[in-house]
Amino acid sequence: MNTEKQENSIIEISKNLLVGLKTTIKTFFRKPVTFQYPKERLAIAERFRAFPHLNVNGDGSLRCVACFLCQTVCPSEAIKIKSGYVDYGFEHELTERQKHNHSLDKLKAGTFNDGRRHPSSFEIDLLRCICCGYCEEICPEEAISMGSDYEVAFYNRDEAIYGMEKLIKSR
Amino acid sequence: MGIEEHLGDNIITTSLDKIVSWGRKWSIWPATFGLACCAIEMMTVASSRYDFDRLGLIFRSSPRQADLIIVSGRVSYKMAPMVKRVYDQMPNPKWVIAMGDCASSGGLFNVYSIVQGVDRIIPVDVYIPGCPPRPEALIYGITKLQEKIEKGTLKHEDPPQILR
Amino acid sequence: MDVMFALTVIKESKPKVIVSADNIKGEVHIRIKKEDLLEFALFLKTDSRLEFDMLSDLFAADYPKKPERIEVIYNFYSIKNNFRVFVKVNSKADETEYPSLTSAYNSANWFEREVYDMFGLKFKNHPDLKRILNPDDWDGYPLLKDYPLRKRPEPEEIKMDAPGYIEIEKI
């Protein structure tokens, strides 16, 4: 009861109201914590997961062997893989159609046939990708990994489906 | 204001276009309209560290005073009419940002109760992927929207079509 | 006191009600008949040794292959004694009427509405049994096993005249 009275005395009330004013004026003279994004950038964490991209070997050939693990494990079904054998050694023998399918005209062709299976198309719908990092975690070849480039925005939904060349470029 | 309909195409209108686009570009007021996870990140953009007041954005709680609606989160079939209603209540010119996967395409939730992309209900100008996108990504999306507004003219163009 | 004590008390007091009682990984699961449910719940709530004063959860599970298709599970908790029991009630597919626990536990109100919404079970004497999560005119009961995951109306079918941002409605 006594404390109640004290709480309600005018002096106490105005003192507590002044404490609030003091706090705000103190912050007024502090340096803002803002960073001006398009001009300045904050260092983001090393582990930060933005969107996946495909890794290539030193010679430019794909690491991905189309094992479908990432497609299986992806919770949001964002990854779509079609498998096929990409034979880097005999590029000249491929028809135009095949080249298109394998996106080879965009890829730097390797110099040898590594004899491995490769995806003929590898698509990730970035508007479905939830950046969970499961594909990177499960990939046995370290072919897919999460990038840290978050600056992505689209004007329409078709742009958002990244094919193989975009996935490699977006590294 | 309705003036723009009476003006023809001449040098005055083109320079007016530039001025108006400039004004619109730096004064995009989003409606306070949050749905799910991305709404929290949207609030974060207003917070001290990201502070989108820098770019001239302030939240208006009434859609009548807003230029932009940031659809931040999954839109359920129960909610869809409200999203549409808020959009209809906004005065022209108005823009829509689909923030995050769920709003853009349904994202993770390809299920019975979620609309697969808010663009089935209202036209979307900018899609921002991510689940949820970083606040920086939202600001990046807003700068993309600004680029789009800058190219716009005084006469209000038809918004992008609704995907069906 | 261990929860097993609660089990023994229940077994002593209500031997006829219990169909079966299991101990699965330290949790007590009791199966009873539908008719005895309300009486049993009141007993759990009022018995001075047990005092299950909180109906912590109420939900159902669908077993389409079993003859008694839908199982409703009641999660009773006693704050004072830290007991938790799961009471399970089964019913045949065509007997969708259950006694409502709203007279004993307020929390049952919304839980039962949810079960009604998701499984189509009806609760007798429920004050306000209507859909809670799905729209009122939704077709089907989503959590039944035979309801397809991606069965959704076309966008054109959405009724756009539902209540909106700023508007008034007479109750």
Place this chain on the structure above:
Amino acid sequence: MEALFYVFSFIAIFSALMVVTMRNPLTSALYLVLCFFALAGFYVILDMQFLAAMQILVYAGAIMVLVVLVIMLLNISRIKNIRSDLHQKIIGGLISLILFAEIVLYVINGAQKKPTGIFTHTLIKKIGNTQIVGEFLFTEYMLPFEIASILLFVAIIGAYLFAKKKY
């Protein structure tokens, strides 16, 4: 001054008519406010700025706001219009016409009085109308002033009792 007088009298009479004829009570109230403004204009012409300010402050700023508030709270304009009967209109018109004739006759007859007081325009301007009014209020008219304040007090209590929820 002459021109101002005619402007104000036009506004005052027009808005007074509107007050009586308008269907929607809220519009009536707004026209009444306009009428008060015109009257305040009259007071300014007649060198009584204090009264003009009072007119606006009390009538427009307080009483009419209350009226508008009550109209809104009761949402009267939205419920169905209350029609008046024809015979009522005729009788009302007749009575007010007769009243008007009487007043005009009286005014014309009794208009020949000579000024008797000392408060000429120049004096009022010199001392200031507020000061004069104040001085009189607190000397000669002390008793009515006190009675008026008691009246206001009683009115407040009465209004509270009327508008209170449970008696």
Place this chain on the structure above:
Amino acid sequence: MNDYLIVASIIFCIGALGGIVRKNLIVIFMSLELMFNAANLGFVAVSNRLNLISGDIFVIFVIVVAAAEAAIALGIAIAFYREKGTVDIDKANELKN
């Protein structure tokens, strides 16, 4: 002065007309206010003409009375509305219900 008095009398008669014709309690109240104001105008005009101050002071009292009246009248209006659900004074012809 005559001009003022005539204006005042016109307003007064309009107020009287409104008081008789209208049935809405609040409009009647407003008509009453009109009549008050007409009287005020008369007071001020006459005392201005006769170089008196008492008329002006009387206006102040009239304003006070009007304020008191407003408080009571609106209170009555609200009480009436609560009782009958309307502000039509024709409904006031019964003692109770």
Place this chain on the structure above:
Amino acid sequence: MMFWLIADIIKIVIVFAGLLGAAAYLTLLERKIAARIQNRMGPMEAGFHGLLQPIADGIKLFFKEDIIPEGANKFLFLLAPVIVVIPALTTFAVIPFGAPVKIMGHIVPLQVADVNIGILFILALTSLGVYGVVLGGWASNSKYSLLGGIRTAAQMISYEVALVLSIVGIIMIAGDLSLAKIVSEQSHMWFIVYQPIGFIIYLIASTAEMNRVPFDLGEAEGEIVAGFHTEYSSMEFAFYFIGEYAQMVVNSAIIVTLFLGGWQGPFLPSVLWFLIKVFFVILIYLWLRWTYPRLRYDELMDLGWKFLLPLALANIIVTGFIMILLNR
């Protein structure tokens, strides 16, 4: 005669333009101050440090679509924002904003009109602002707007009384209703020294009258969306905005004139002194706004009727006693 006419017109134009400009830039100031209080930066991109921000906002609002909601009373809906702005702009006419200057042999007071009932003029006009709010809320045909309008109206009329009574002390000391006279009375000592309680009451009551946090119930975002201007868009909304900020400038000017010695001050030109003082009072308003939570409706009424009103009355009585004792 011609000279005075021209001088008056020039003064009116200066005051009018200055007030509108100040109201527009006050939005920027508010955003900047709020930003600093909240540890951020405020508008930065439109122009140097956001200096062109109000212009951008203005252009955008001007070219935006007007929406008049269905079922709204169109005339009142459009009239209401104007009613808010006009009293706020007119009030400034009687406030002296500088020492009289000598131009071409005439002594020109820096005041649009020296009315001998200056304070009453101000009070009468500020009491009209409530119509804009009430009509706007009513004409919108929306429940949120109506609630906001009614709340604001009730709040404004209840604070009016305390506001008026808090000034009575000043009038007693100055012995005049003219603002020019009040300012010249303060050449030795500001009235805030004699009337600290009156100052505090006026500060609180004027904040409440302007509907700003912590008294912004009429537009309380969290409760009734945007209150009375929920349905307003485009320029009508801008009018409300300008009206609110112009009111803030005017109220600060009144405080400066009544309590802080008006334009009086050493060394600097008198107009500058006036502006500096007004600026500081505005800062106080902003500071209060960004510190406190909002009061509830009935608490607001309690504060007005049960605390400020008796306090103001007591203030008048004490002032009277002291004046009798000092035999002034």
Place this chain on the structure above:
Amino acid sequence: MFEYKDFLIETDKFALNIGPSHPATHGVLRVLVQLDGEIVVNAEPIIGYLHTSMEKYAEFRTYHQAETITDRMDYVSGASNNLGYILAVEKLCGVKAPKRAEYVRVILAELTRISSHLVWLATHAVDLGALTEFLYCFRERELILDIIETVTGARMTPSFYRVGGLAMDAHKDFFDKTRSFIKIFPEKISEYEALLTKNKIWLERTKNLGIISAEDAINFALTGPSLRGSGIKYDVRKANPYSSYEDFDFEIPTGETGDVYDRYLVRIEEMRQSLKIISQAVENVPEGEYLSYDEYPQYVIPPKKRALTTMEGMISLFKYGIEGIKPPKGEVYVSIENPRGELGFYMVSDGSAFPYRMRVRPPSFCNISALNIMVKGHMVADLIAIMGSVDILLGEVDR
């Protein structure tokens, strides 16, 4: 003396529809309010506007994938939800995580609790008009998100836990960053309190409002701060300790009257207690494995290094990826203390790789169901305050 309510003019009762998109509903709650003047006669919360059918969806995802769903359920405390889910699956499989993983889990869960309470405080304060508080809270929340991002790689939706441990070992900066956060944060809490706790306006707005008695609270199955505000000392962390919570020393703050102010105080105190837990955990975190792959190879994902270097690791990686984990048949219930209350997971397994039934016991769902009895007889402005004080999150209410 006079009651304000006596002065109110009685008008027609009218219905006000607050939401589902309203600045103060923290998302998409819709409340149908029946008003008498400004007094609330009846308030009916209508939910489901964010219904995401997560329980159904989980039946179509593997145990591994379903974790991402739980993130998005209670989106301001993702790490906490993950913990509940993972604990349920671990109990189903009989897996136990190593001590180090458990400690890191506790740190993350408590950090999330603080950040969740900060979001609550921010939005609650905004509802009552204190905008500055909002920005202060979010300022510190960024620091927490930074820490969470350092270790998990995402700000709000970590998906960082795995059955039997963590996805990765704790980052080397993690503990240092946490320590520096612990150092500065108490000062910040007192800054928040300076603006609100003793402020007369805040007291007036929150005291004796939305009172819910202890019996009612239990009967409505309230949990978390809403229950503790009414004076019931119930906390799952103490009642049924999980994930090594029994190792830490902390108090459970309780209120007395169960009003809005008490719930506010309880949450502020909980932030301090969480800080206490974090500081104990950071100092005592043991070295060692972060995944118990060696003990339970059939249920646990192999650590990345092992999978890439050894054959047996590669095989189990493929098995994990393609088949998923297949817990034995059974039903378990695990509940944890979410920032909002008791979050329970009832998992039914039929022996396949997909959960047969995942039931979430949503704390906010129960908390908001008691809204009506809390707001009856108060005013619209109080409705907002009370709604805010219950701290609901629509993502979890609607699931």
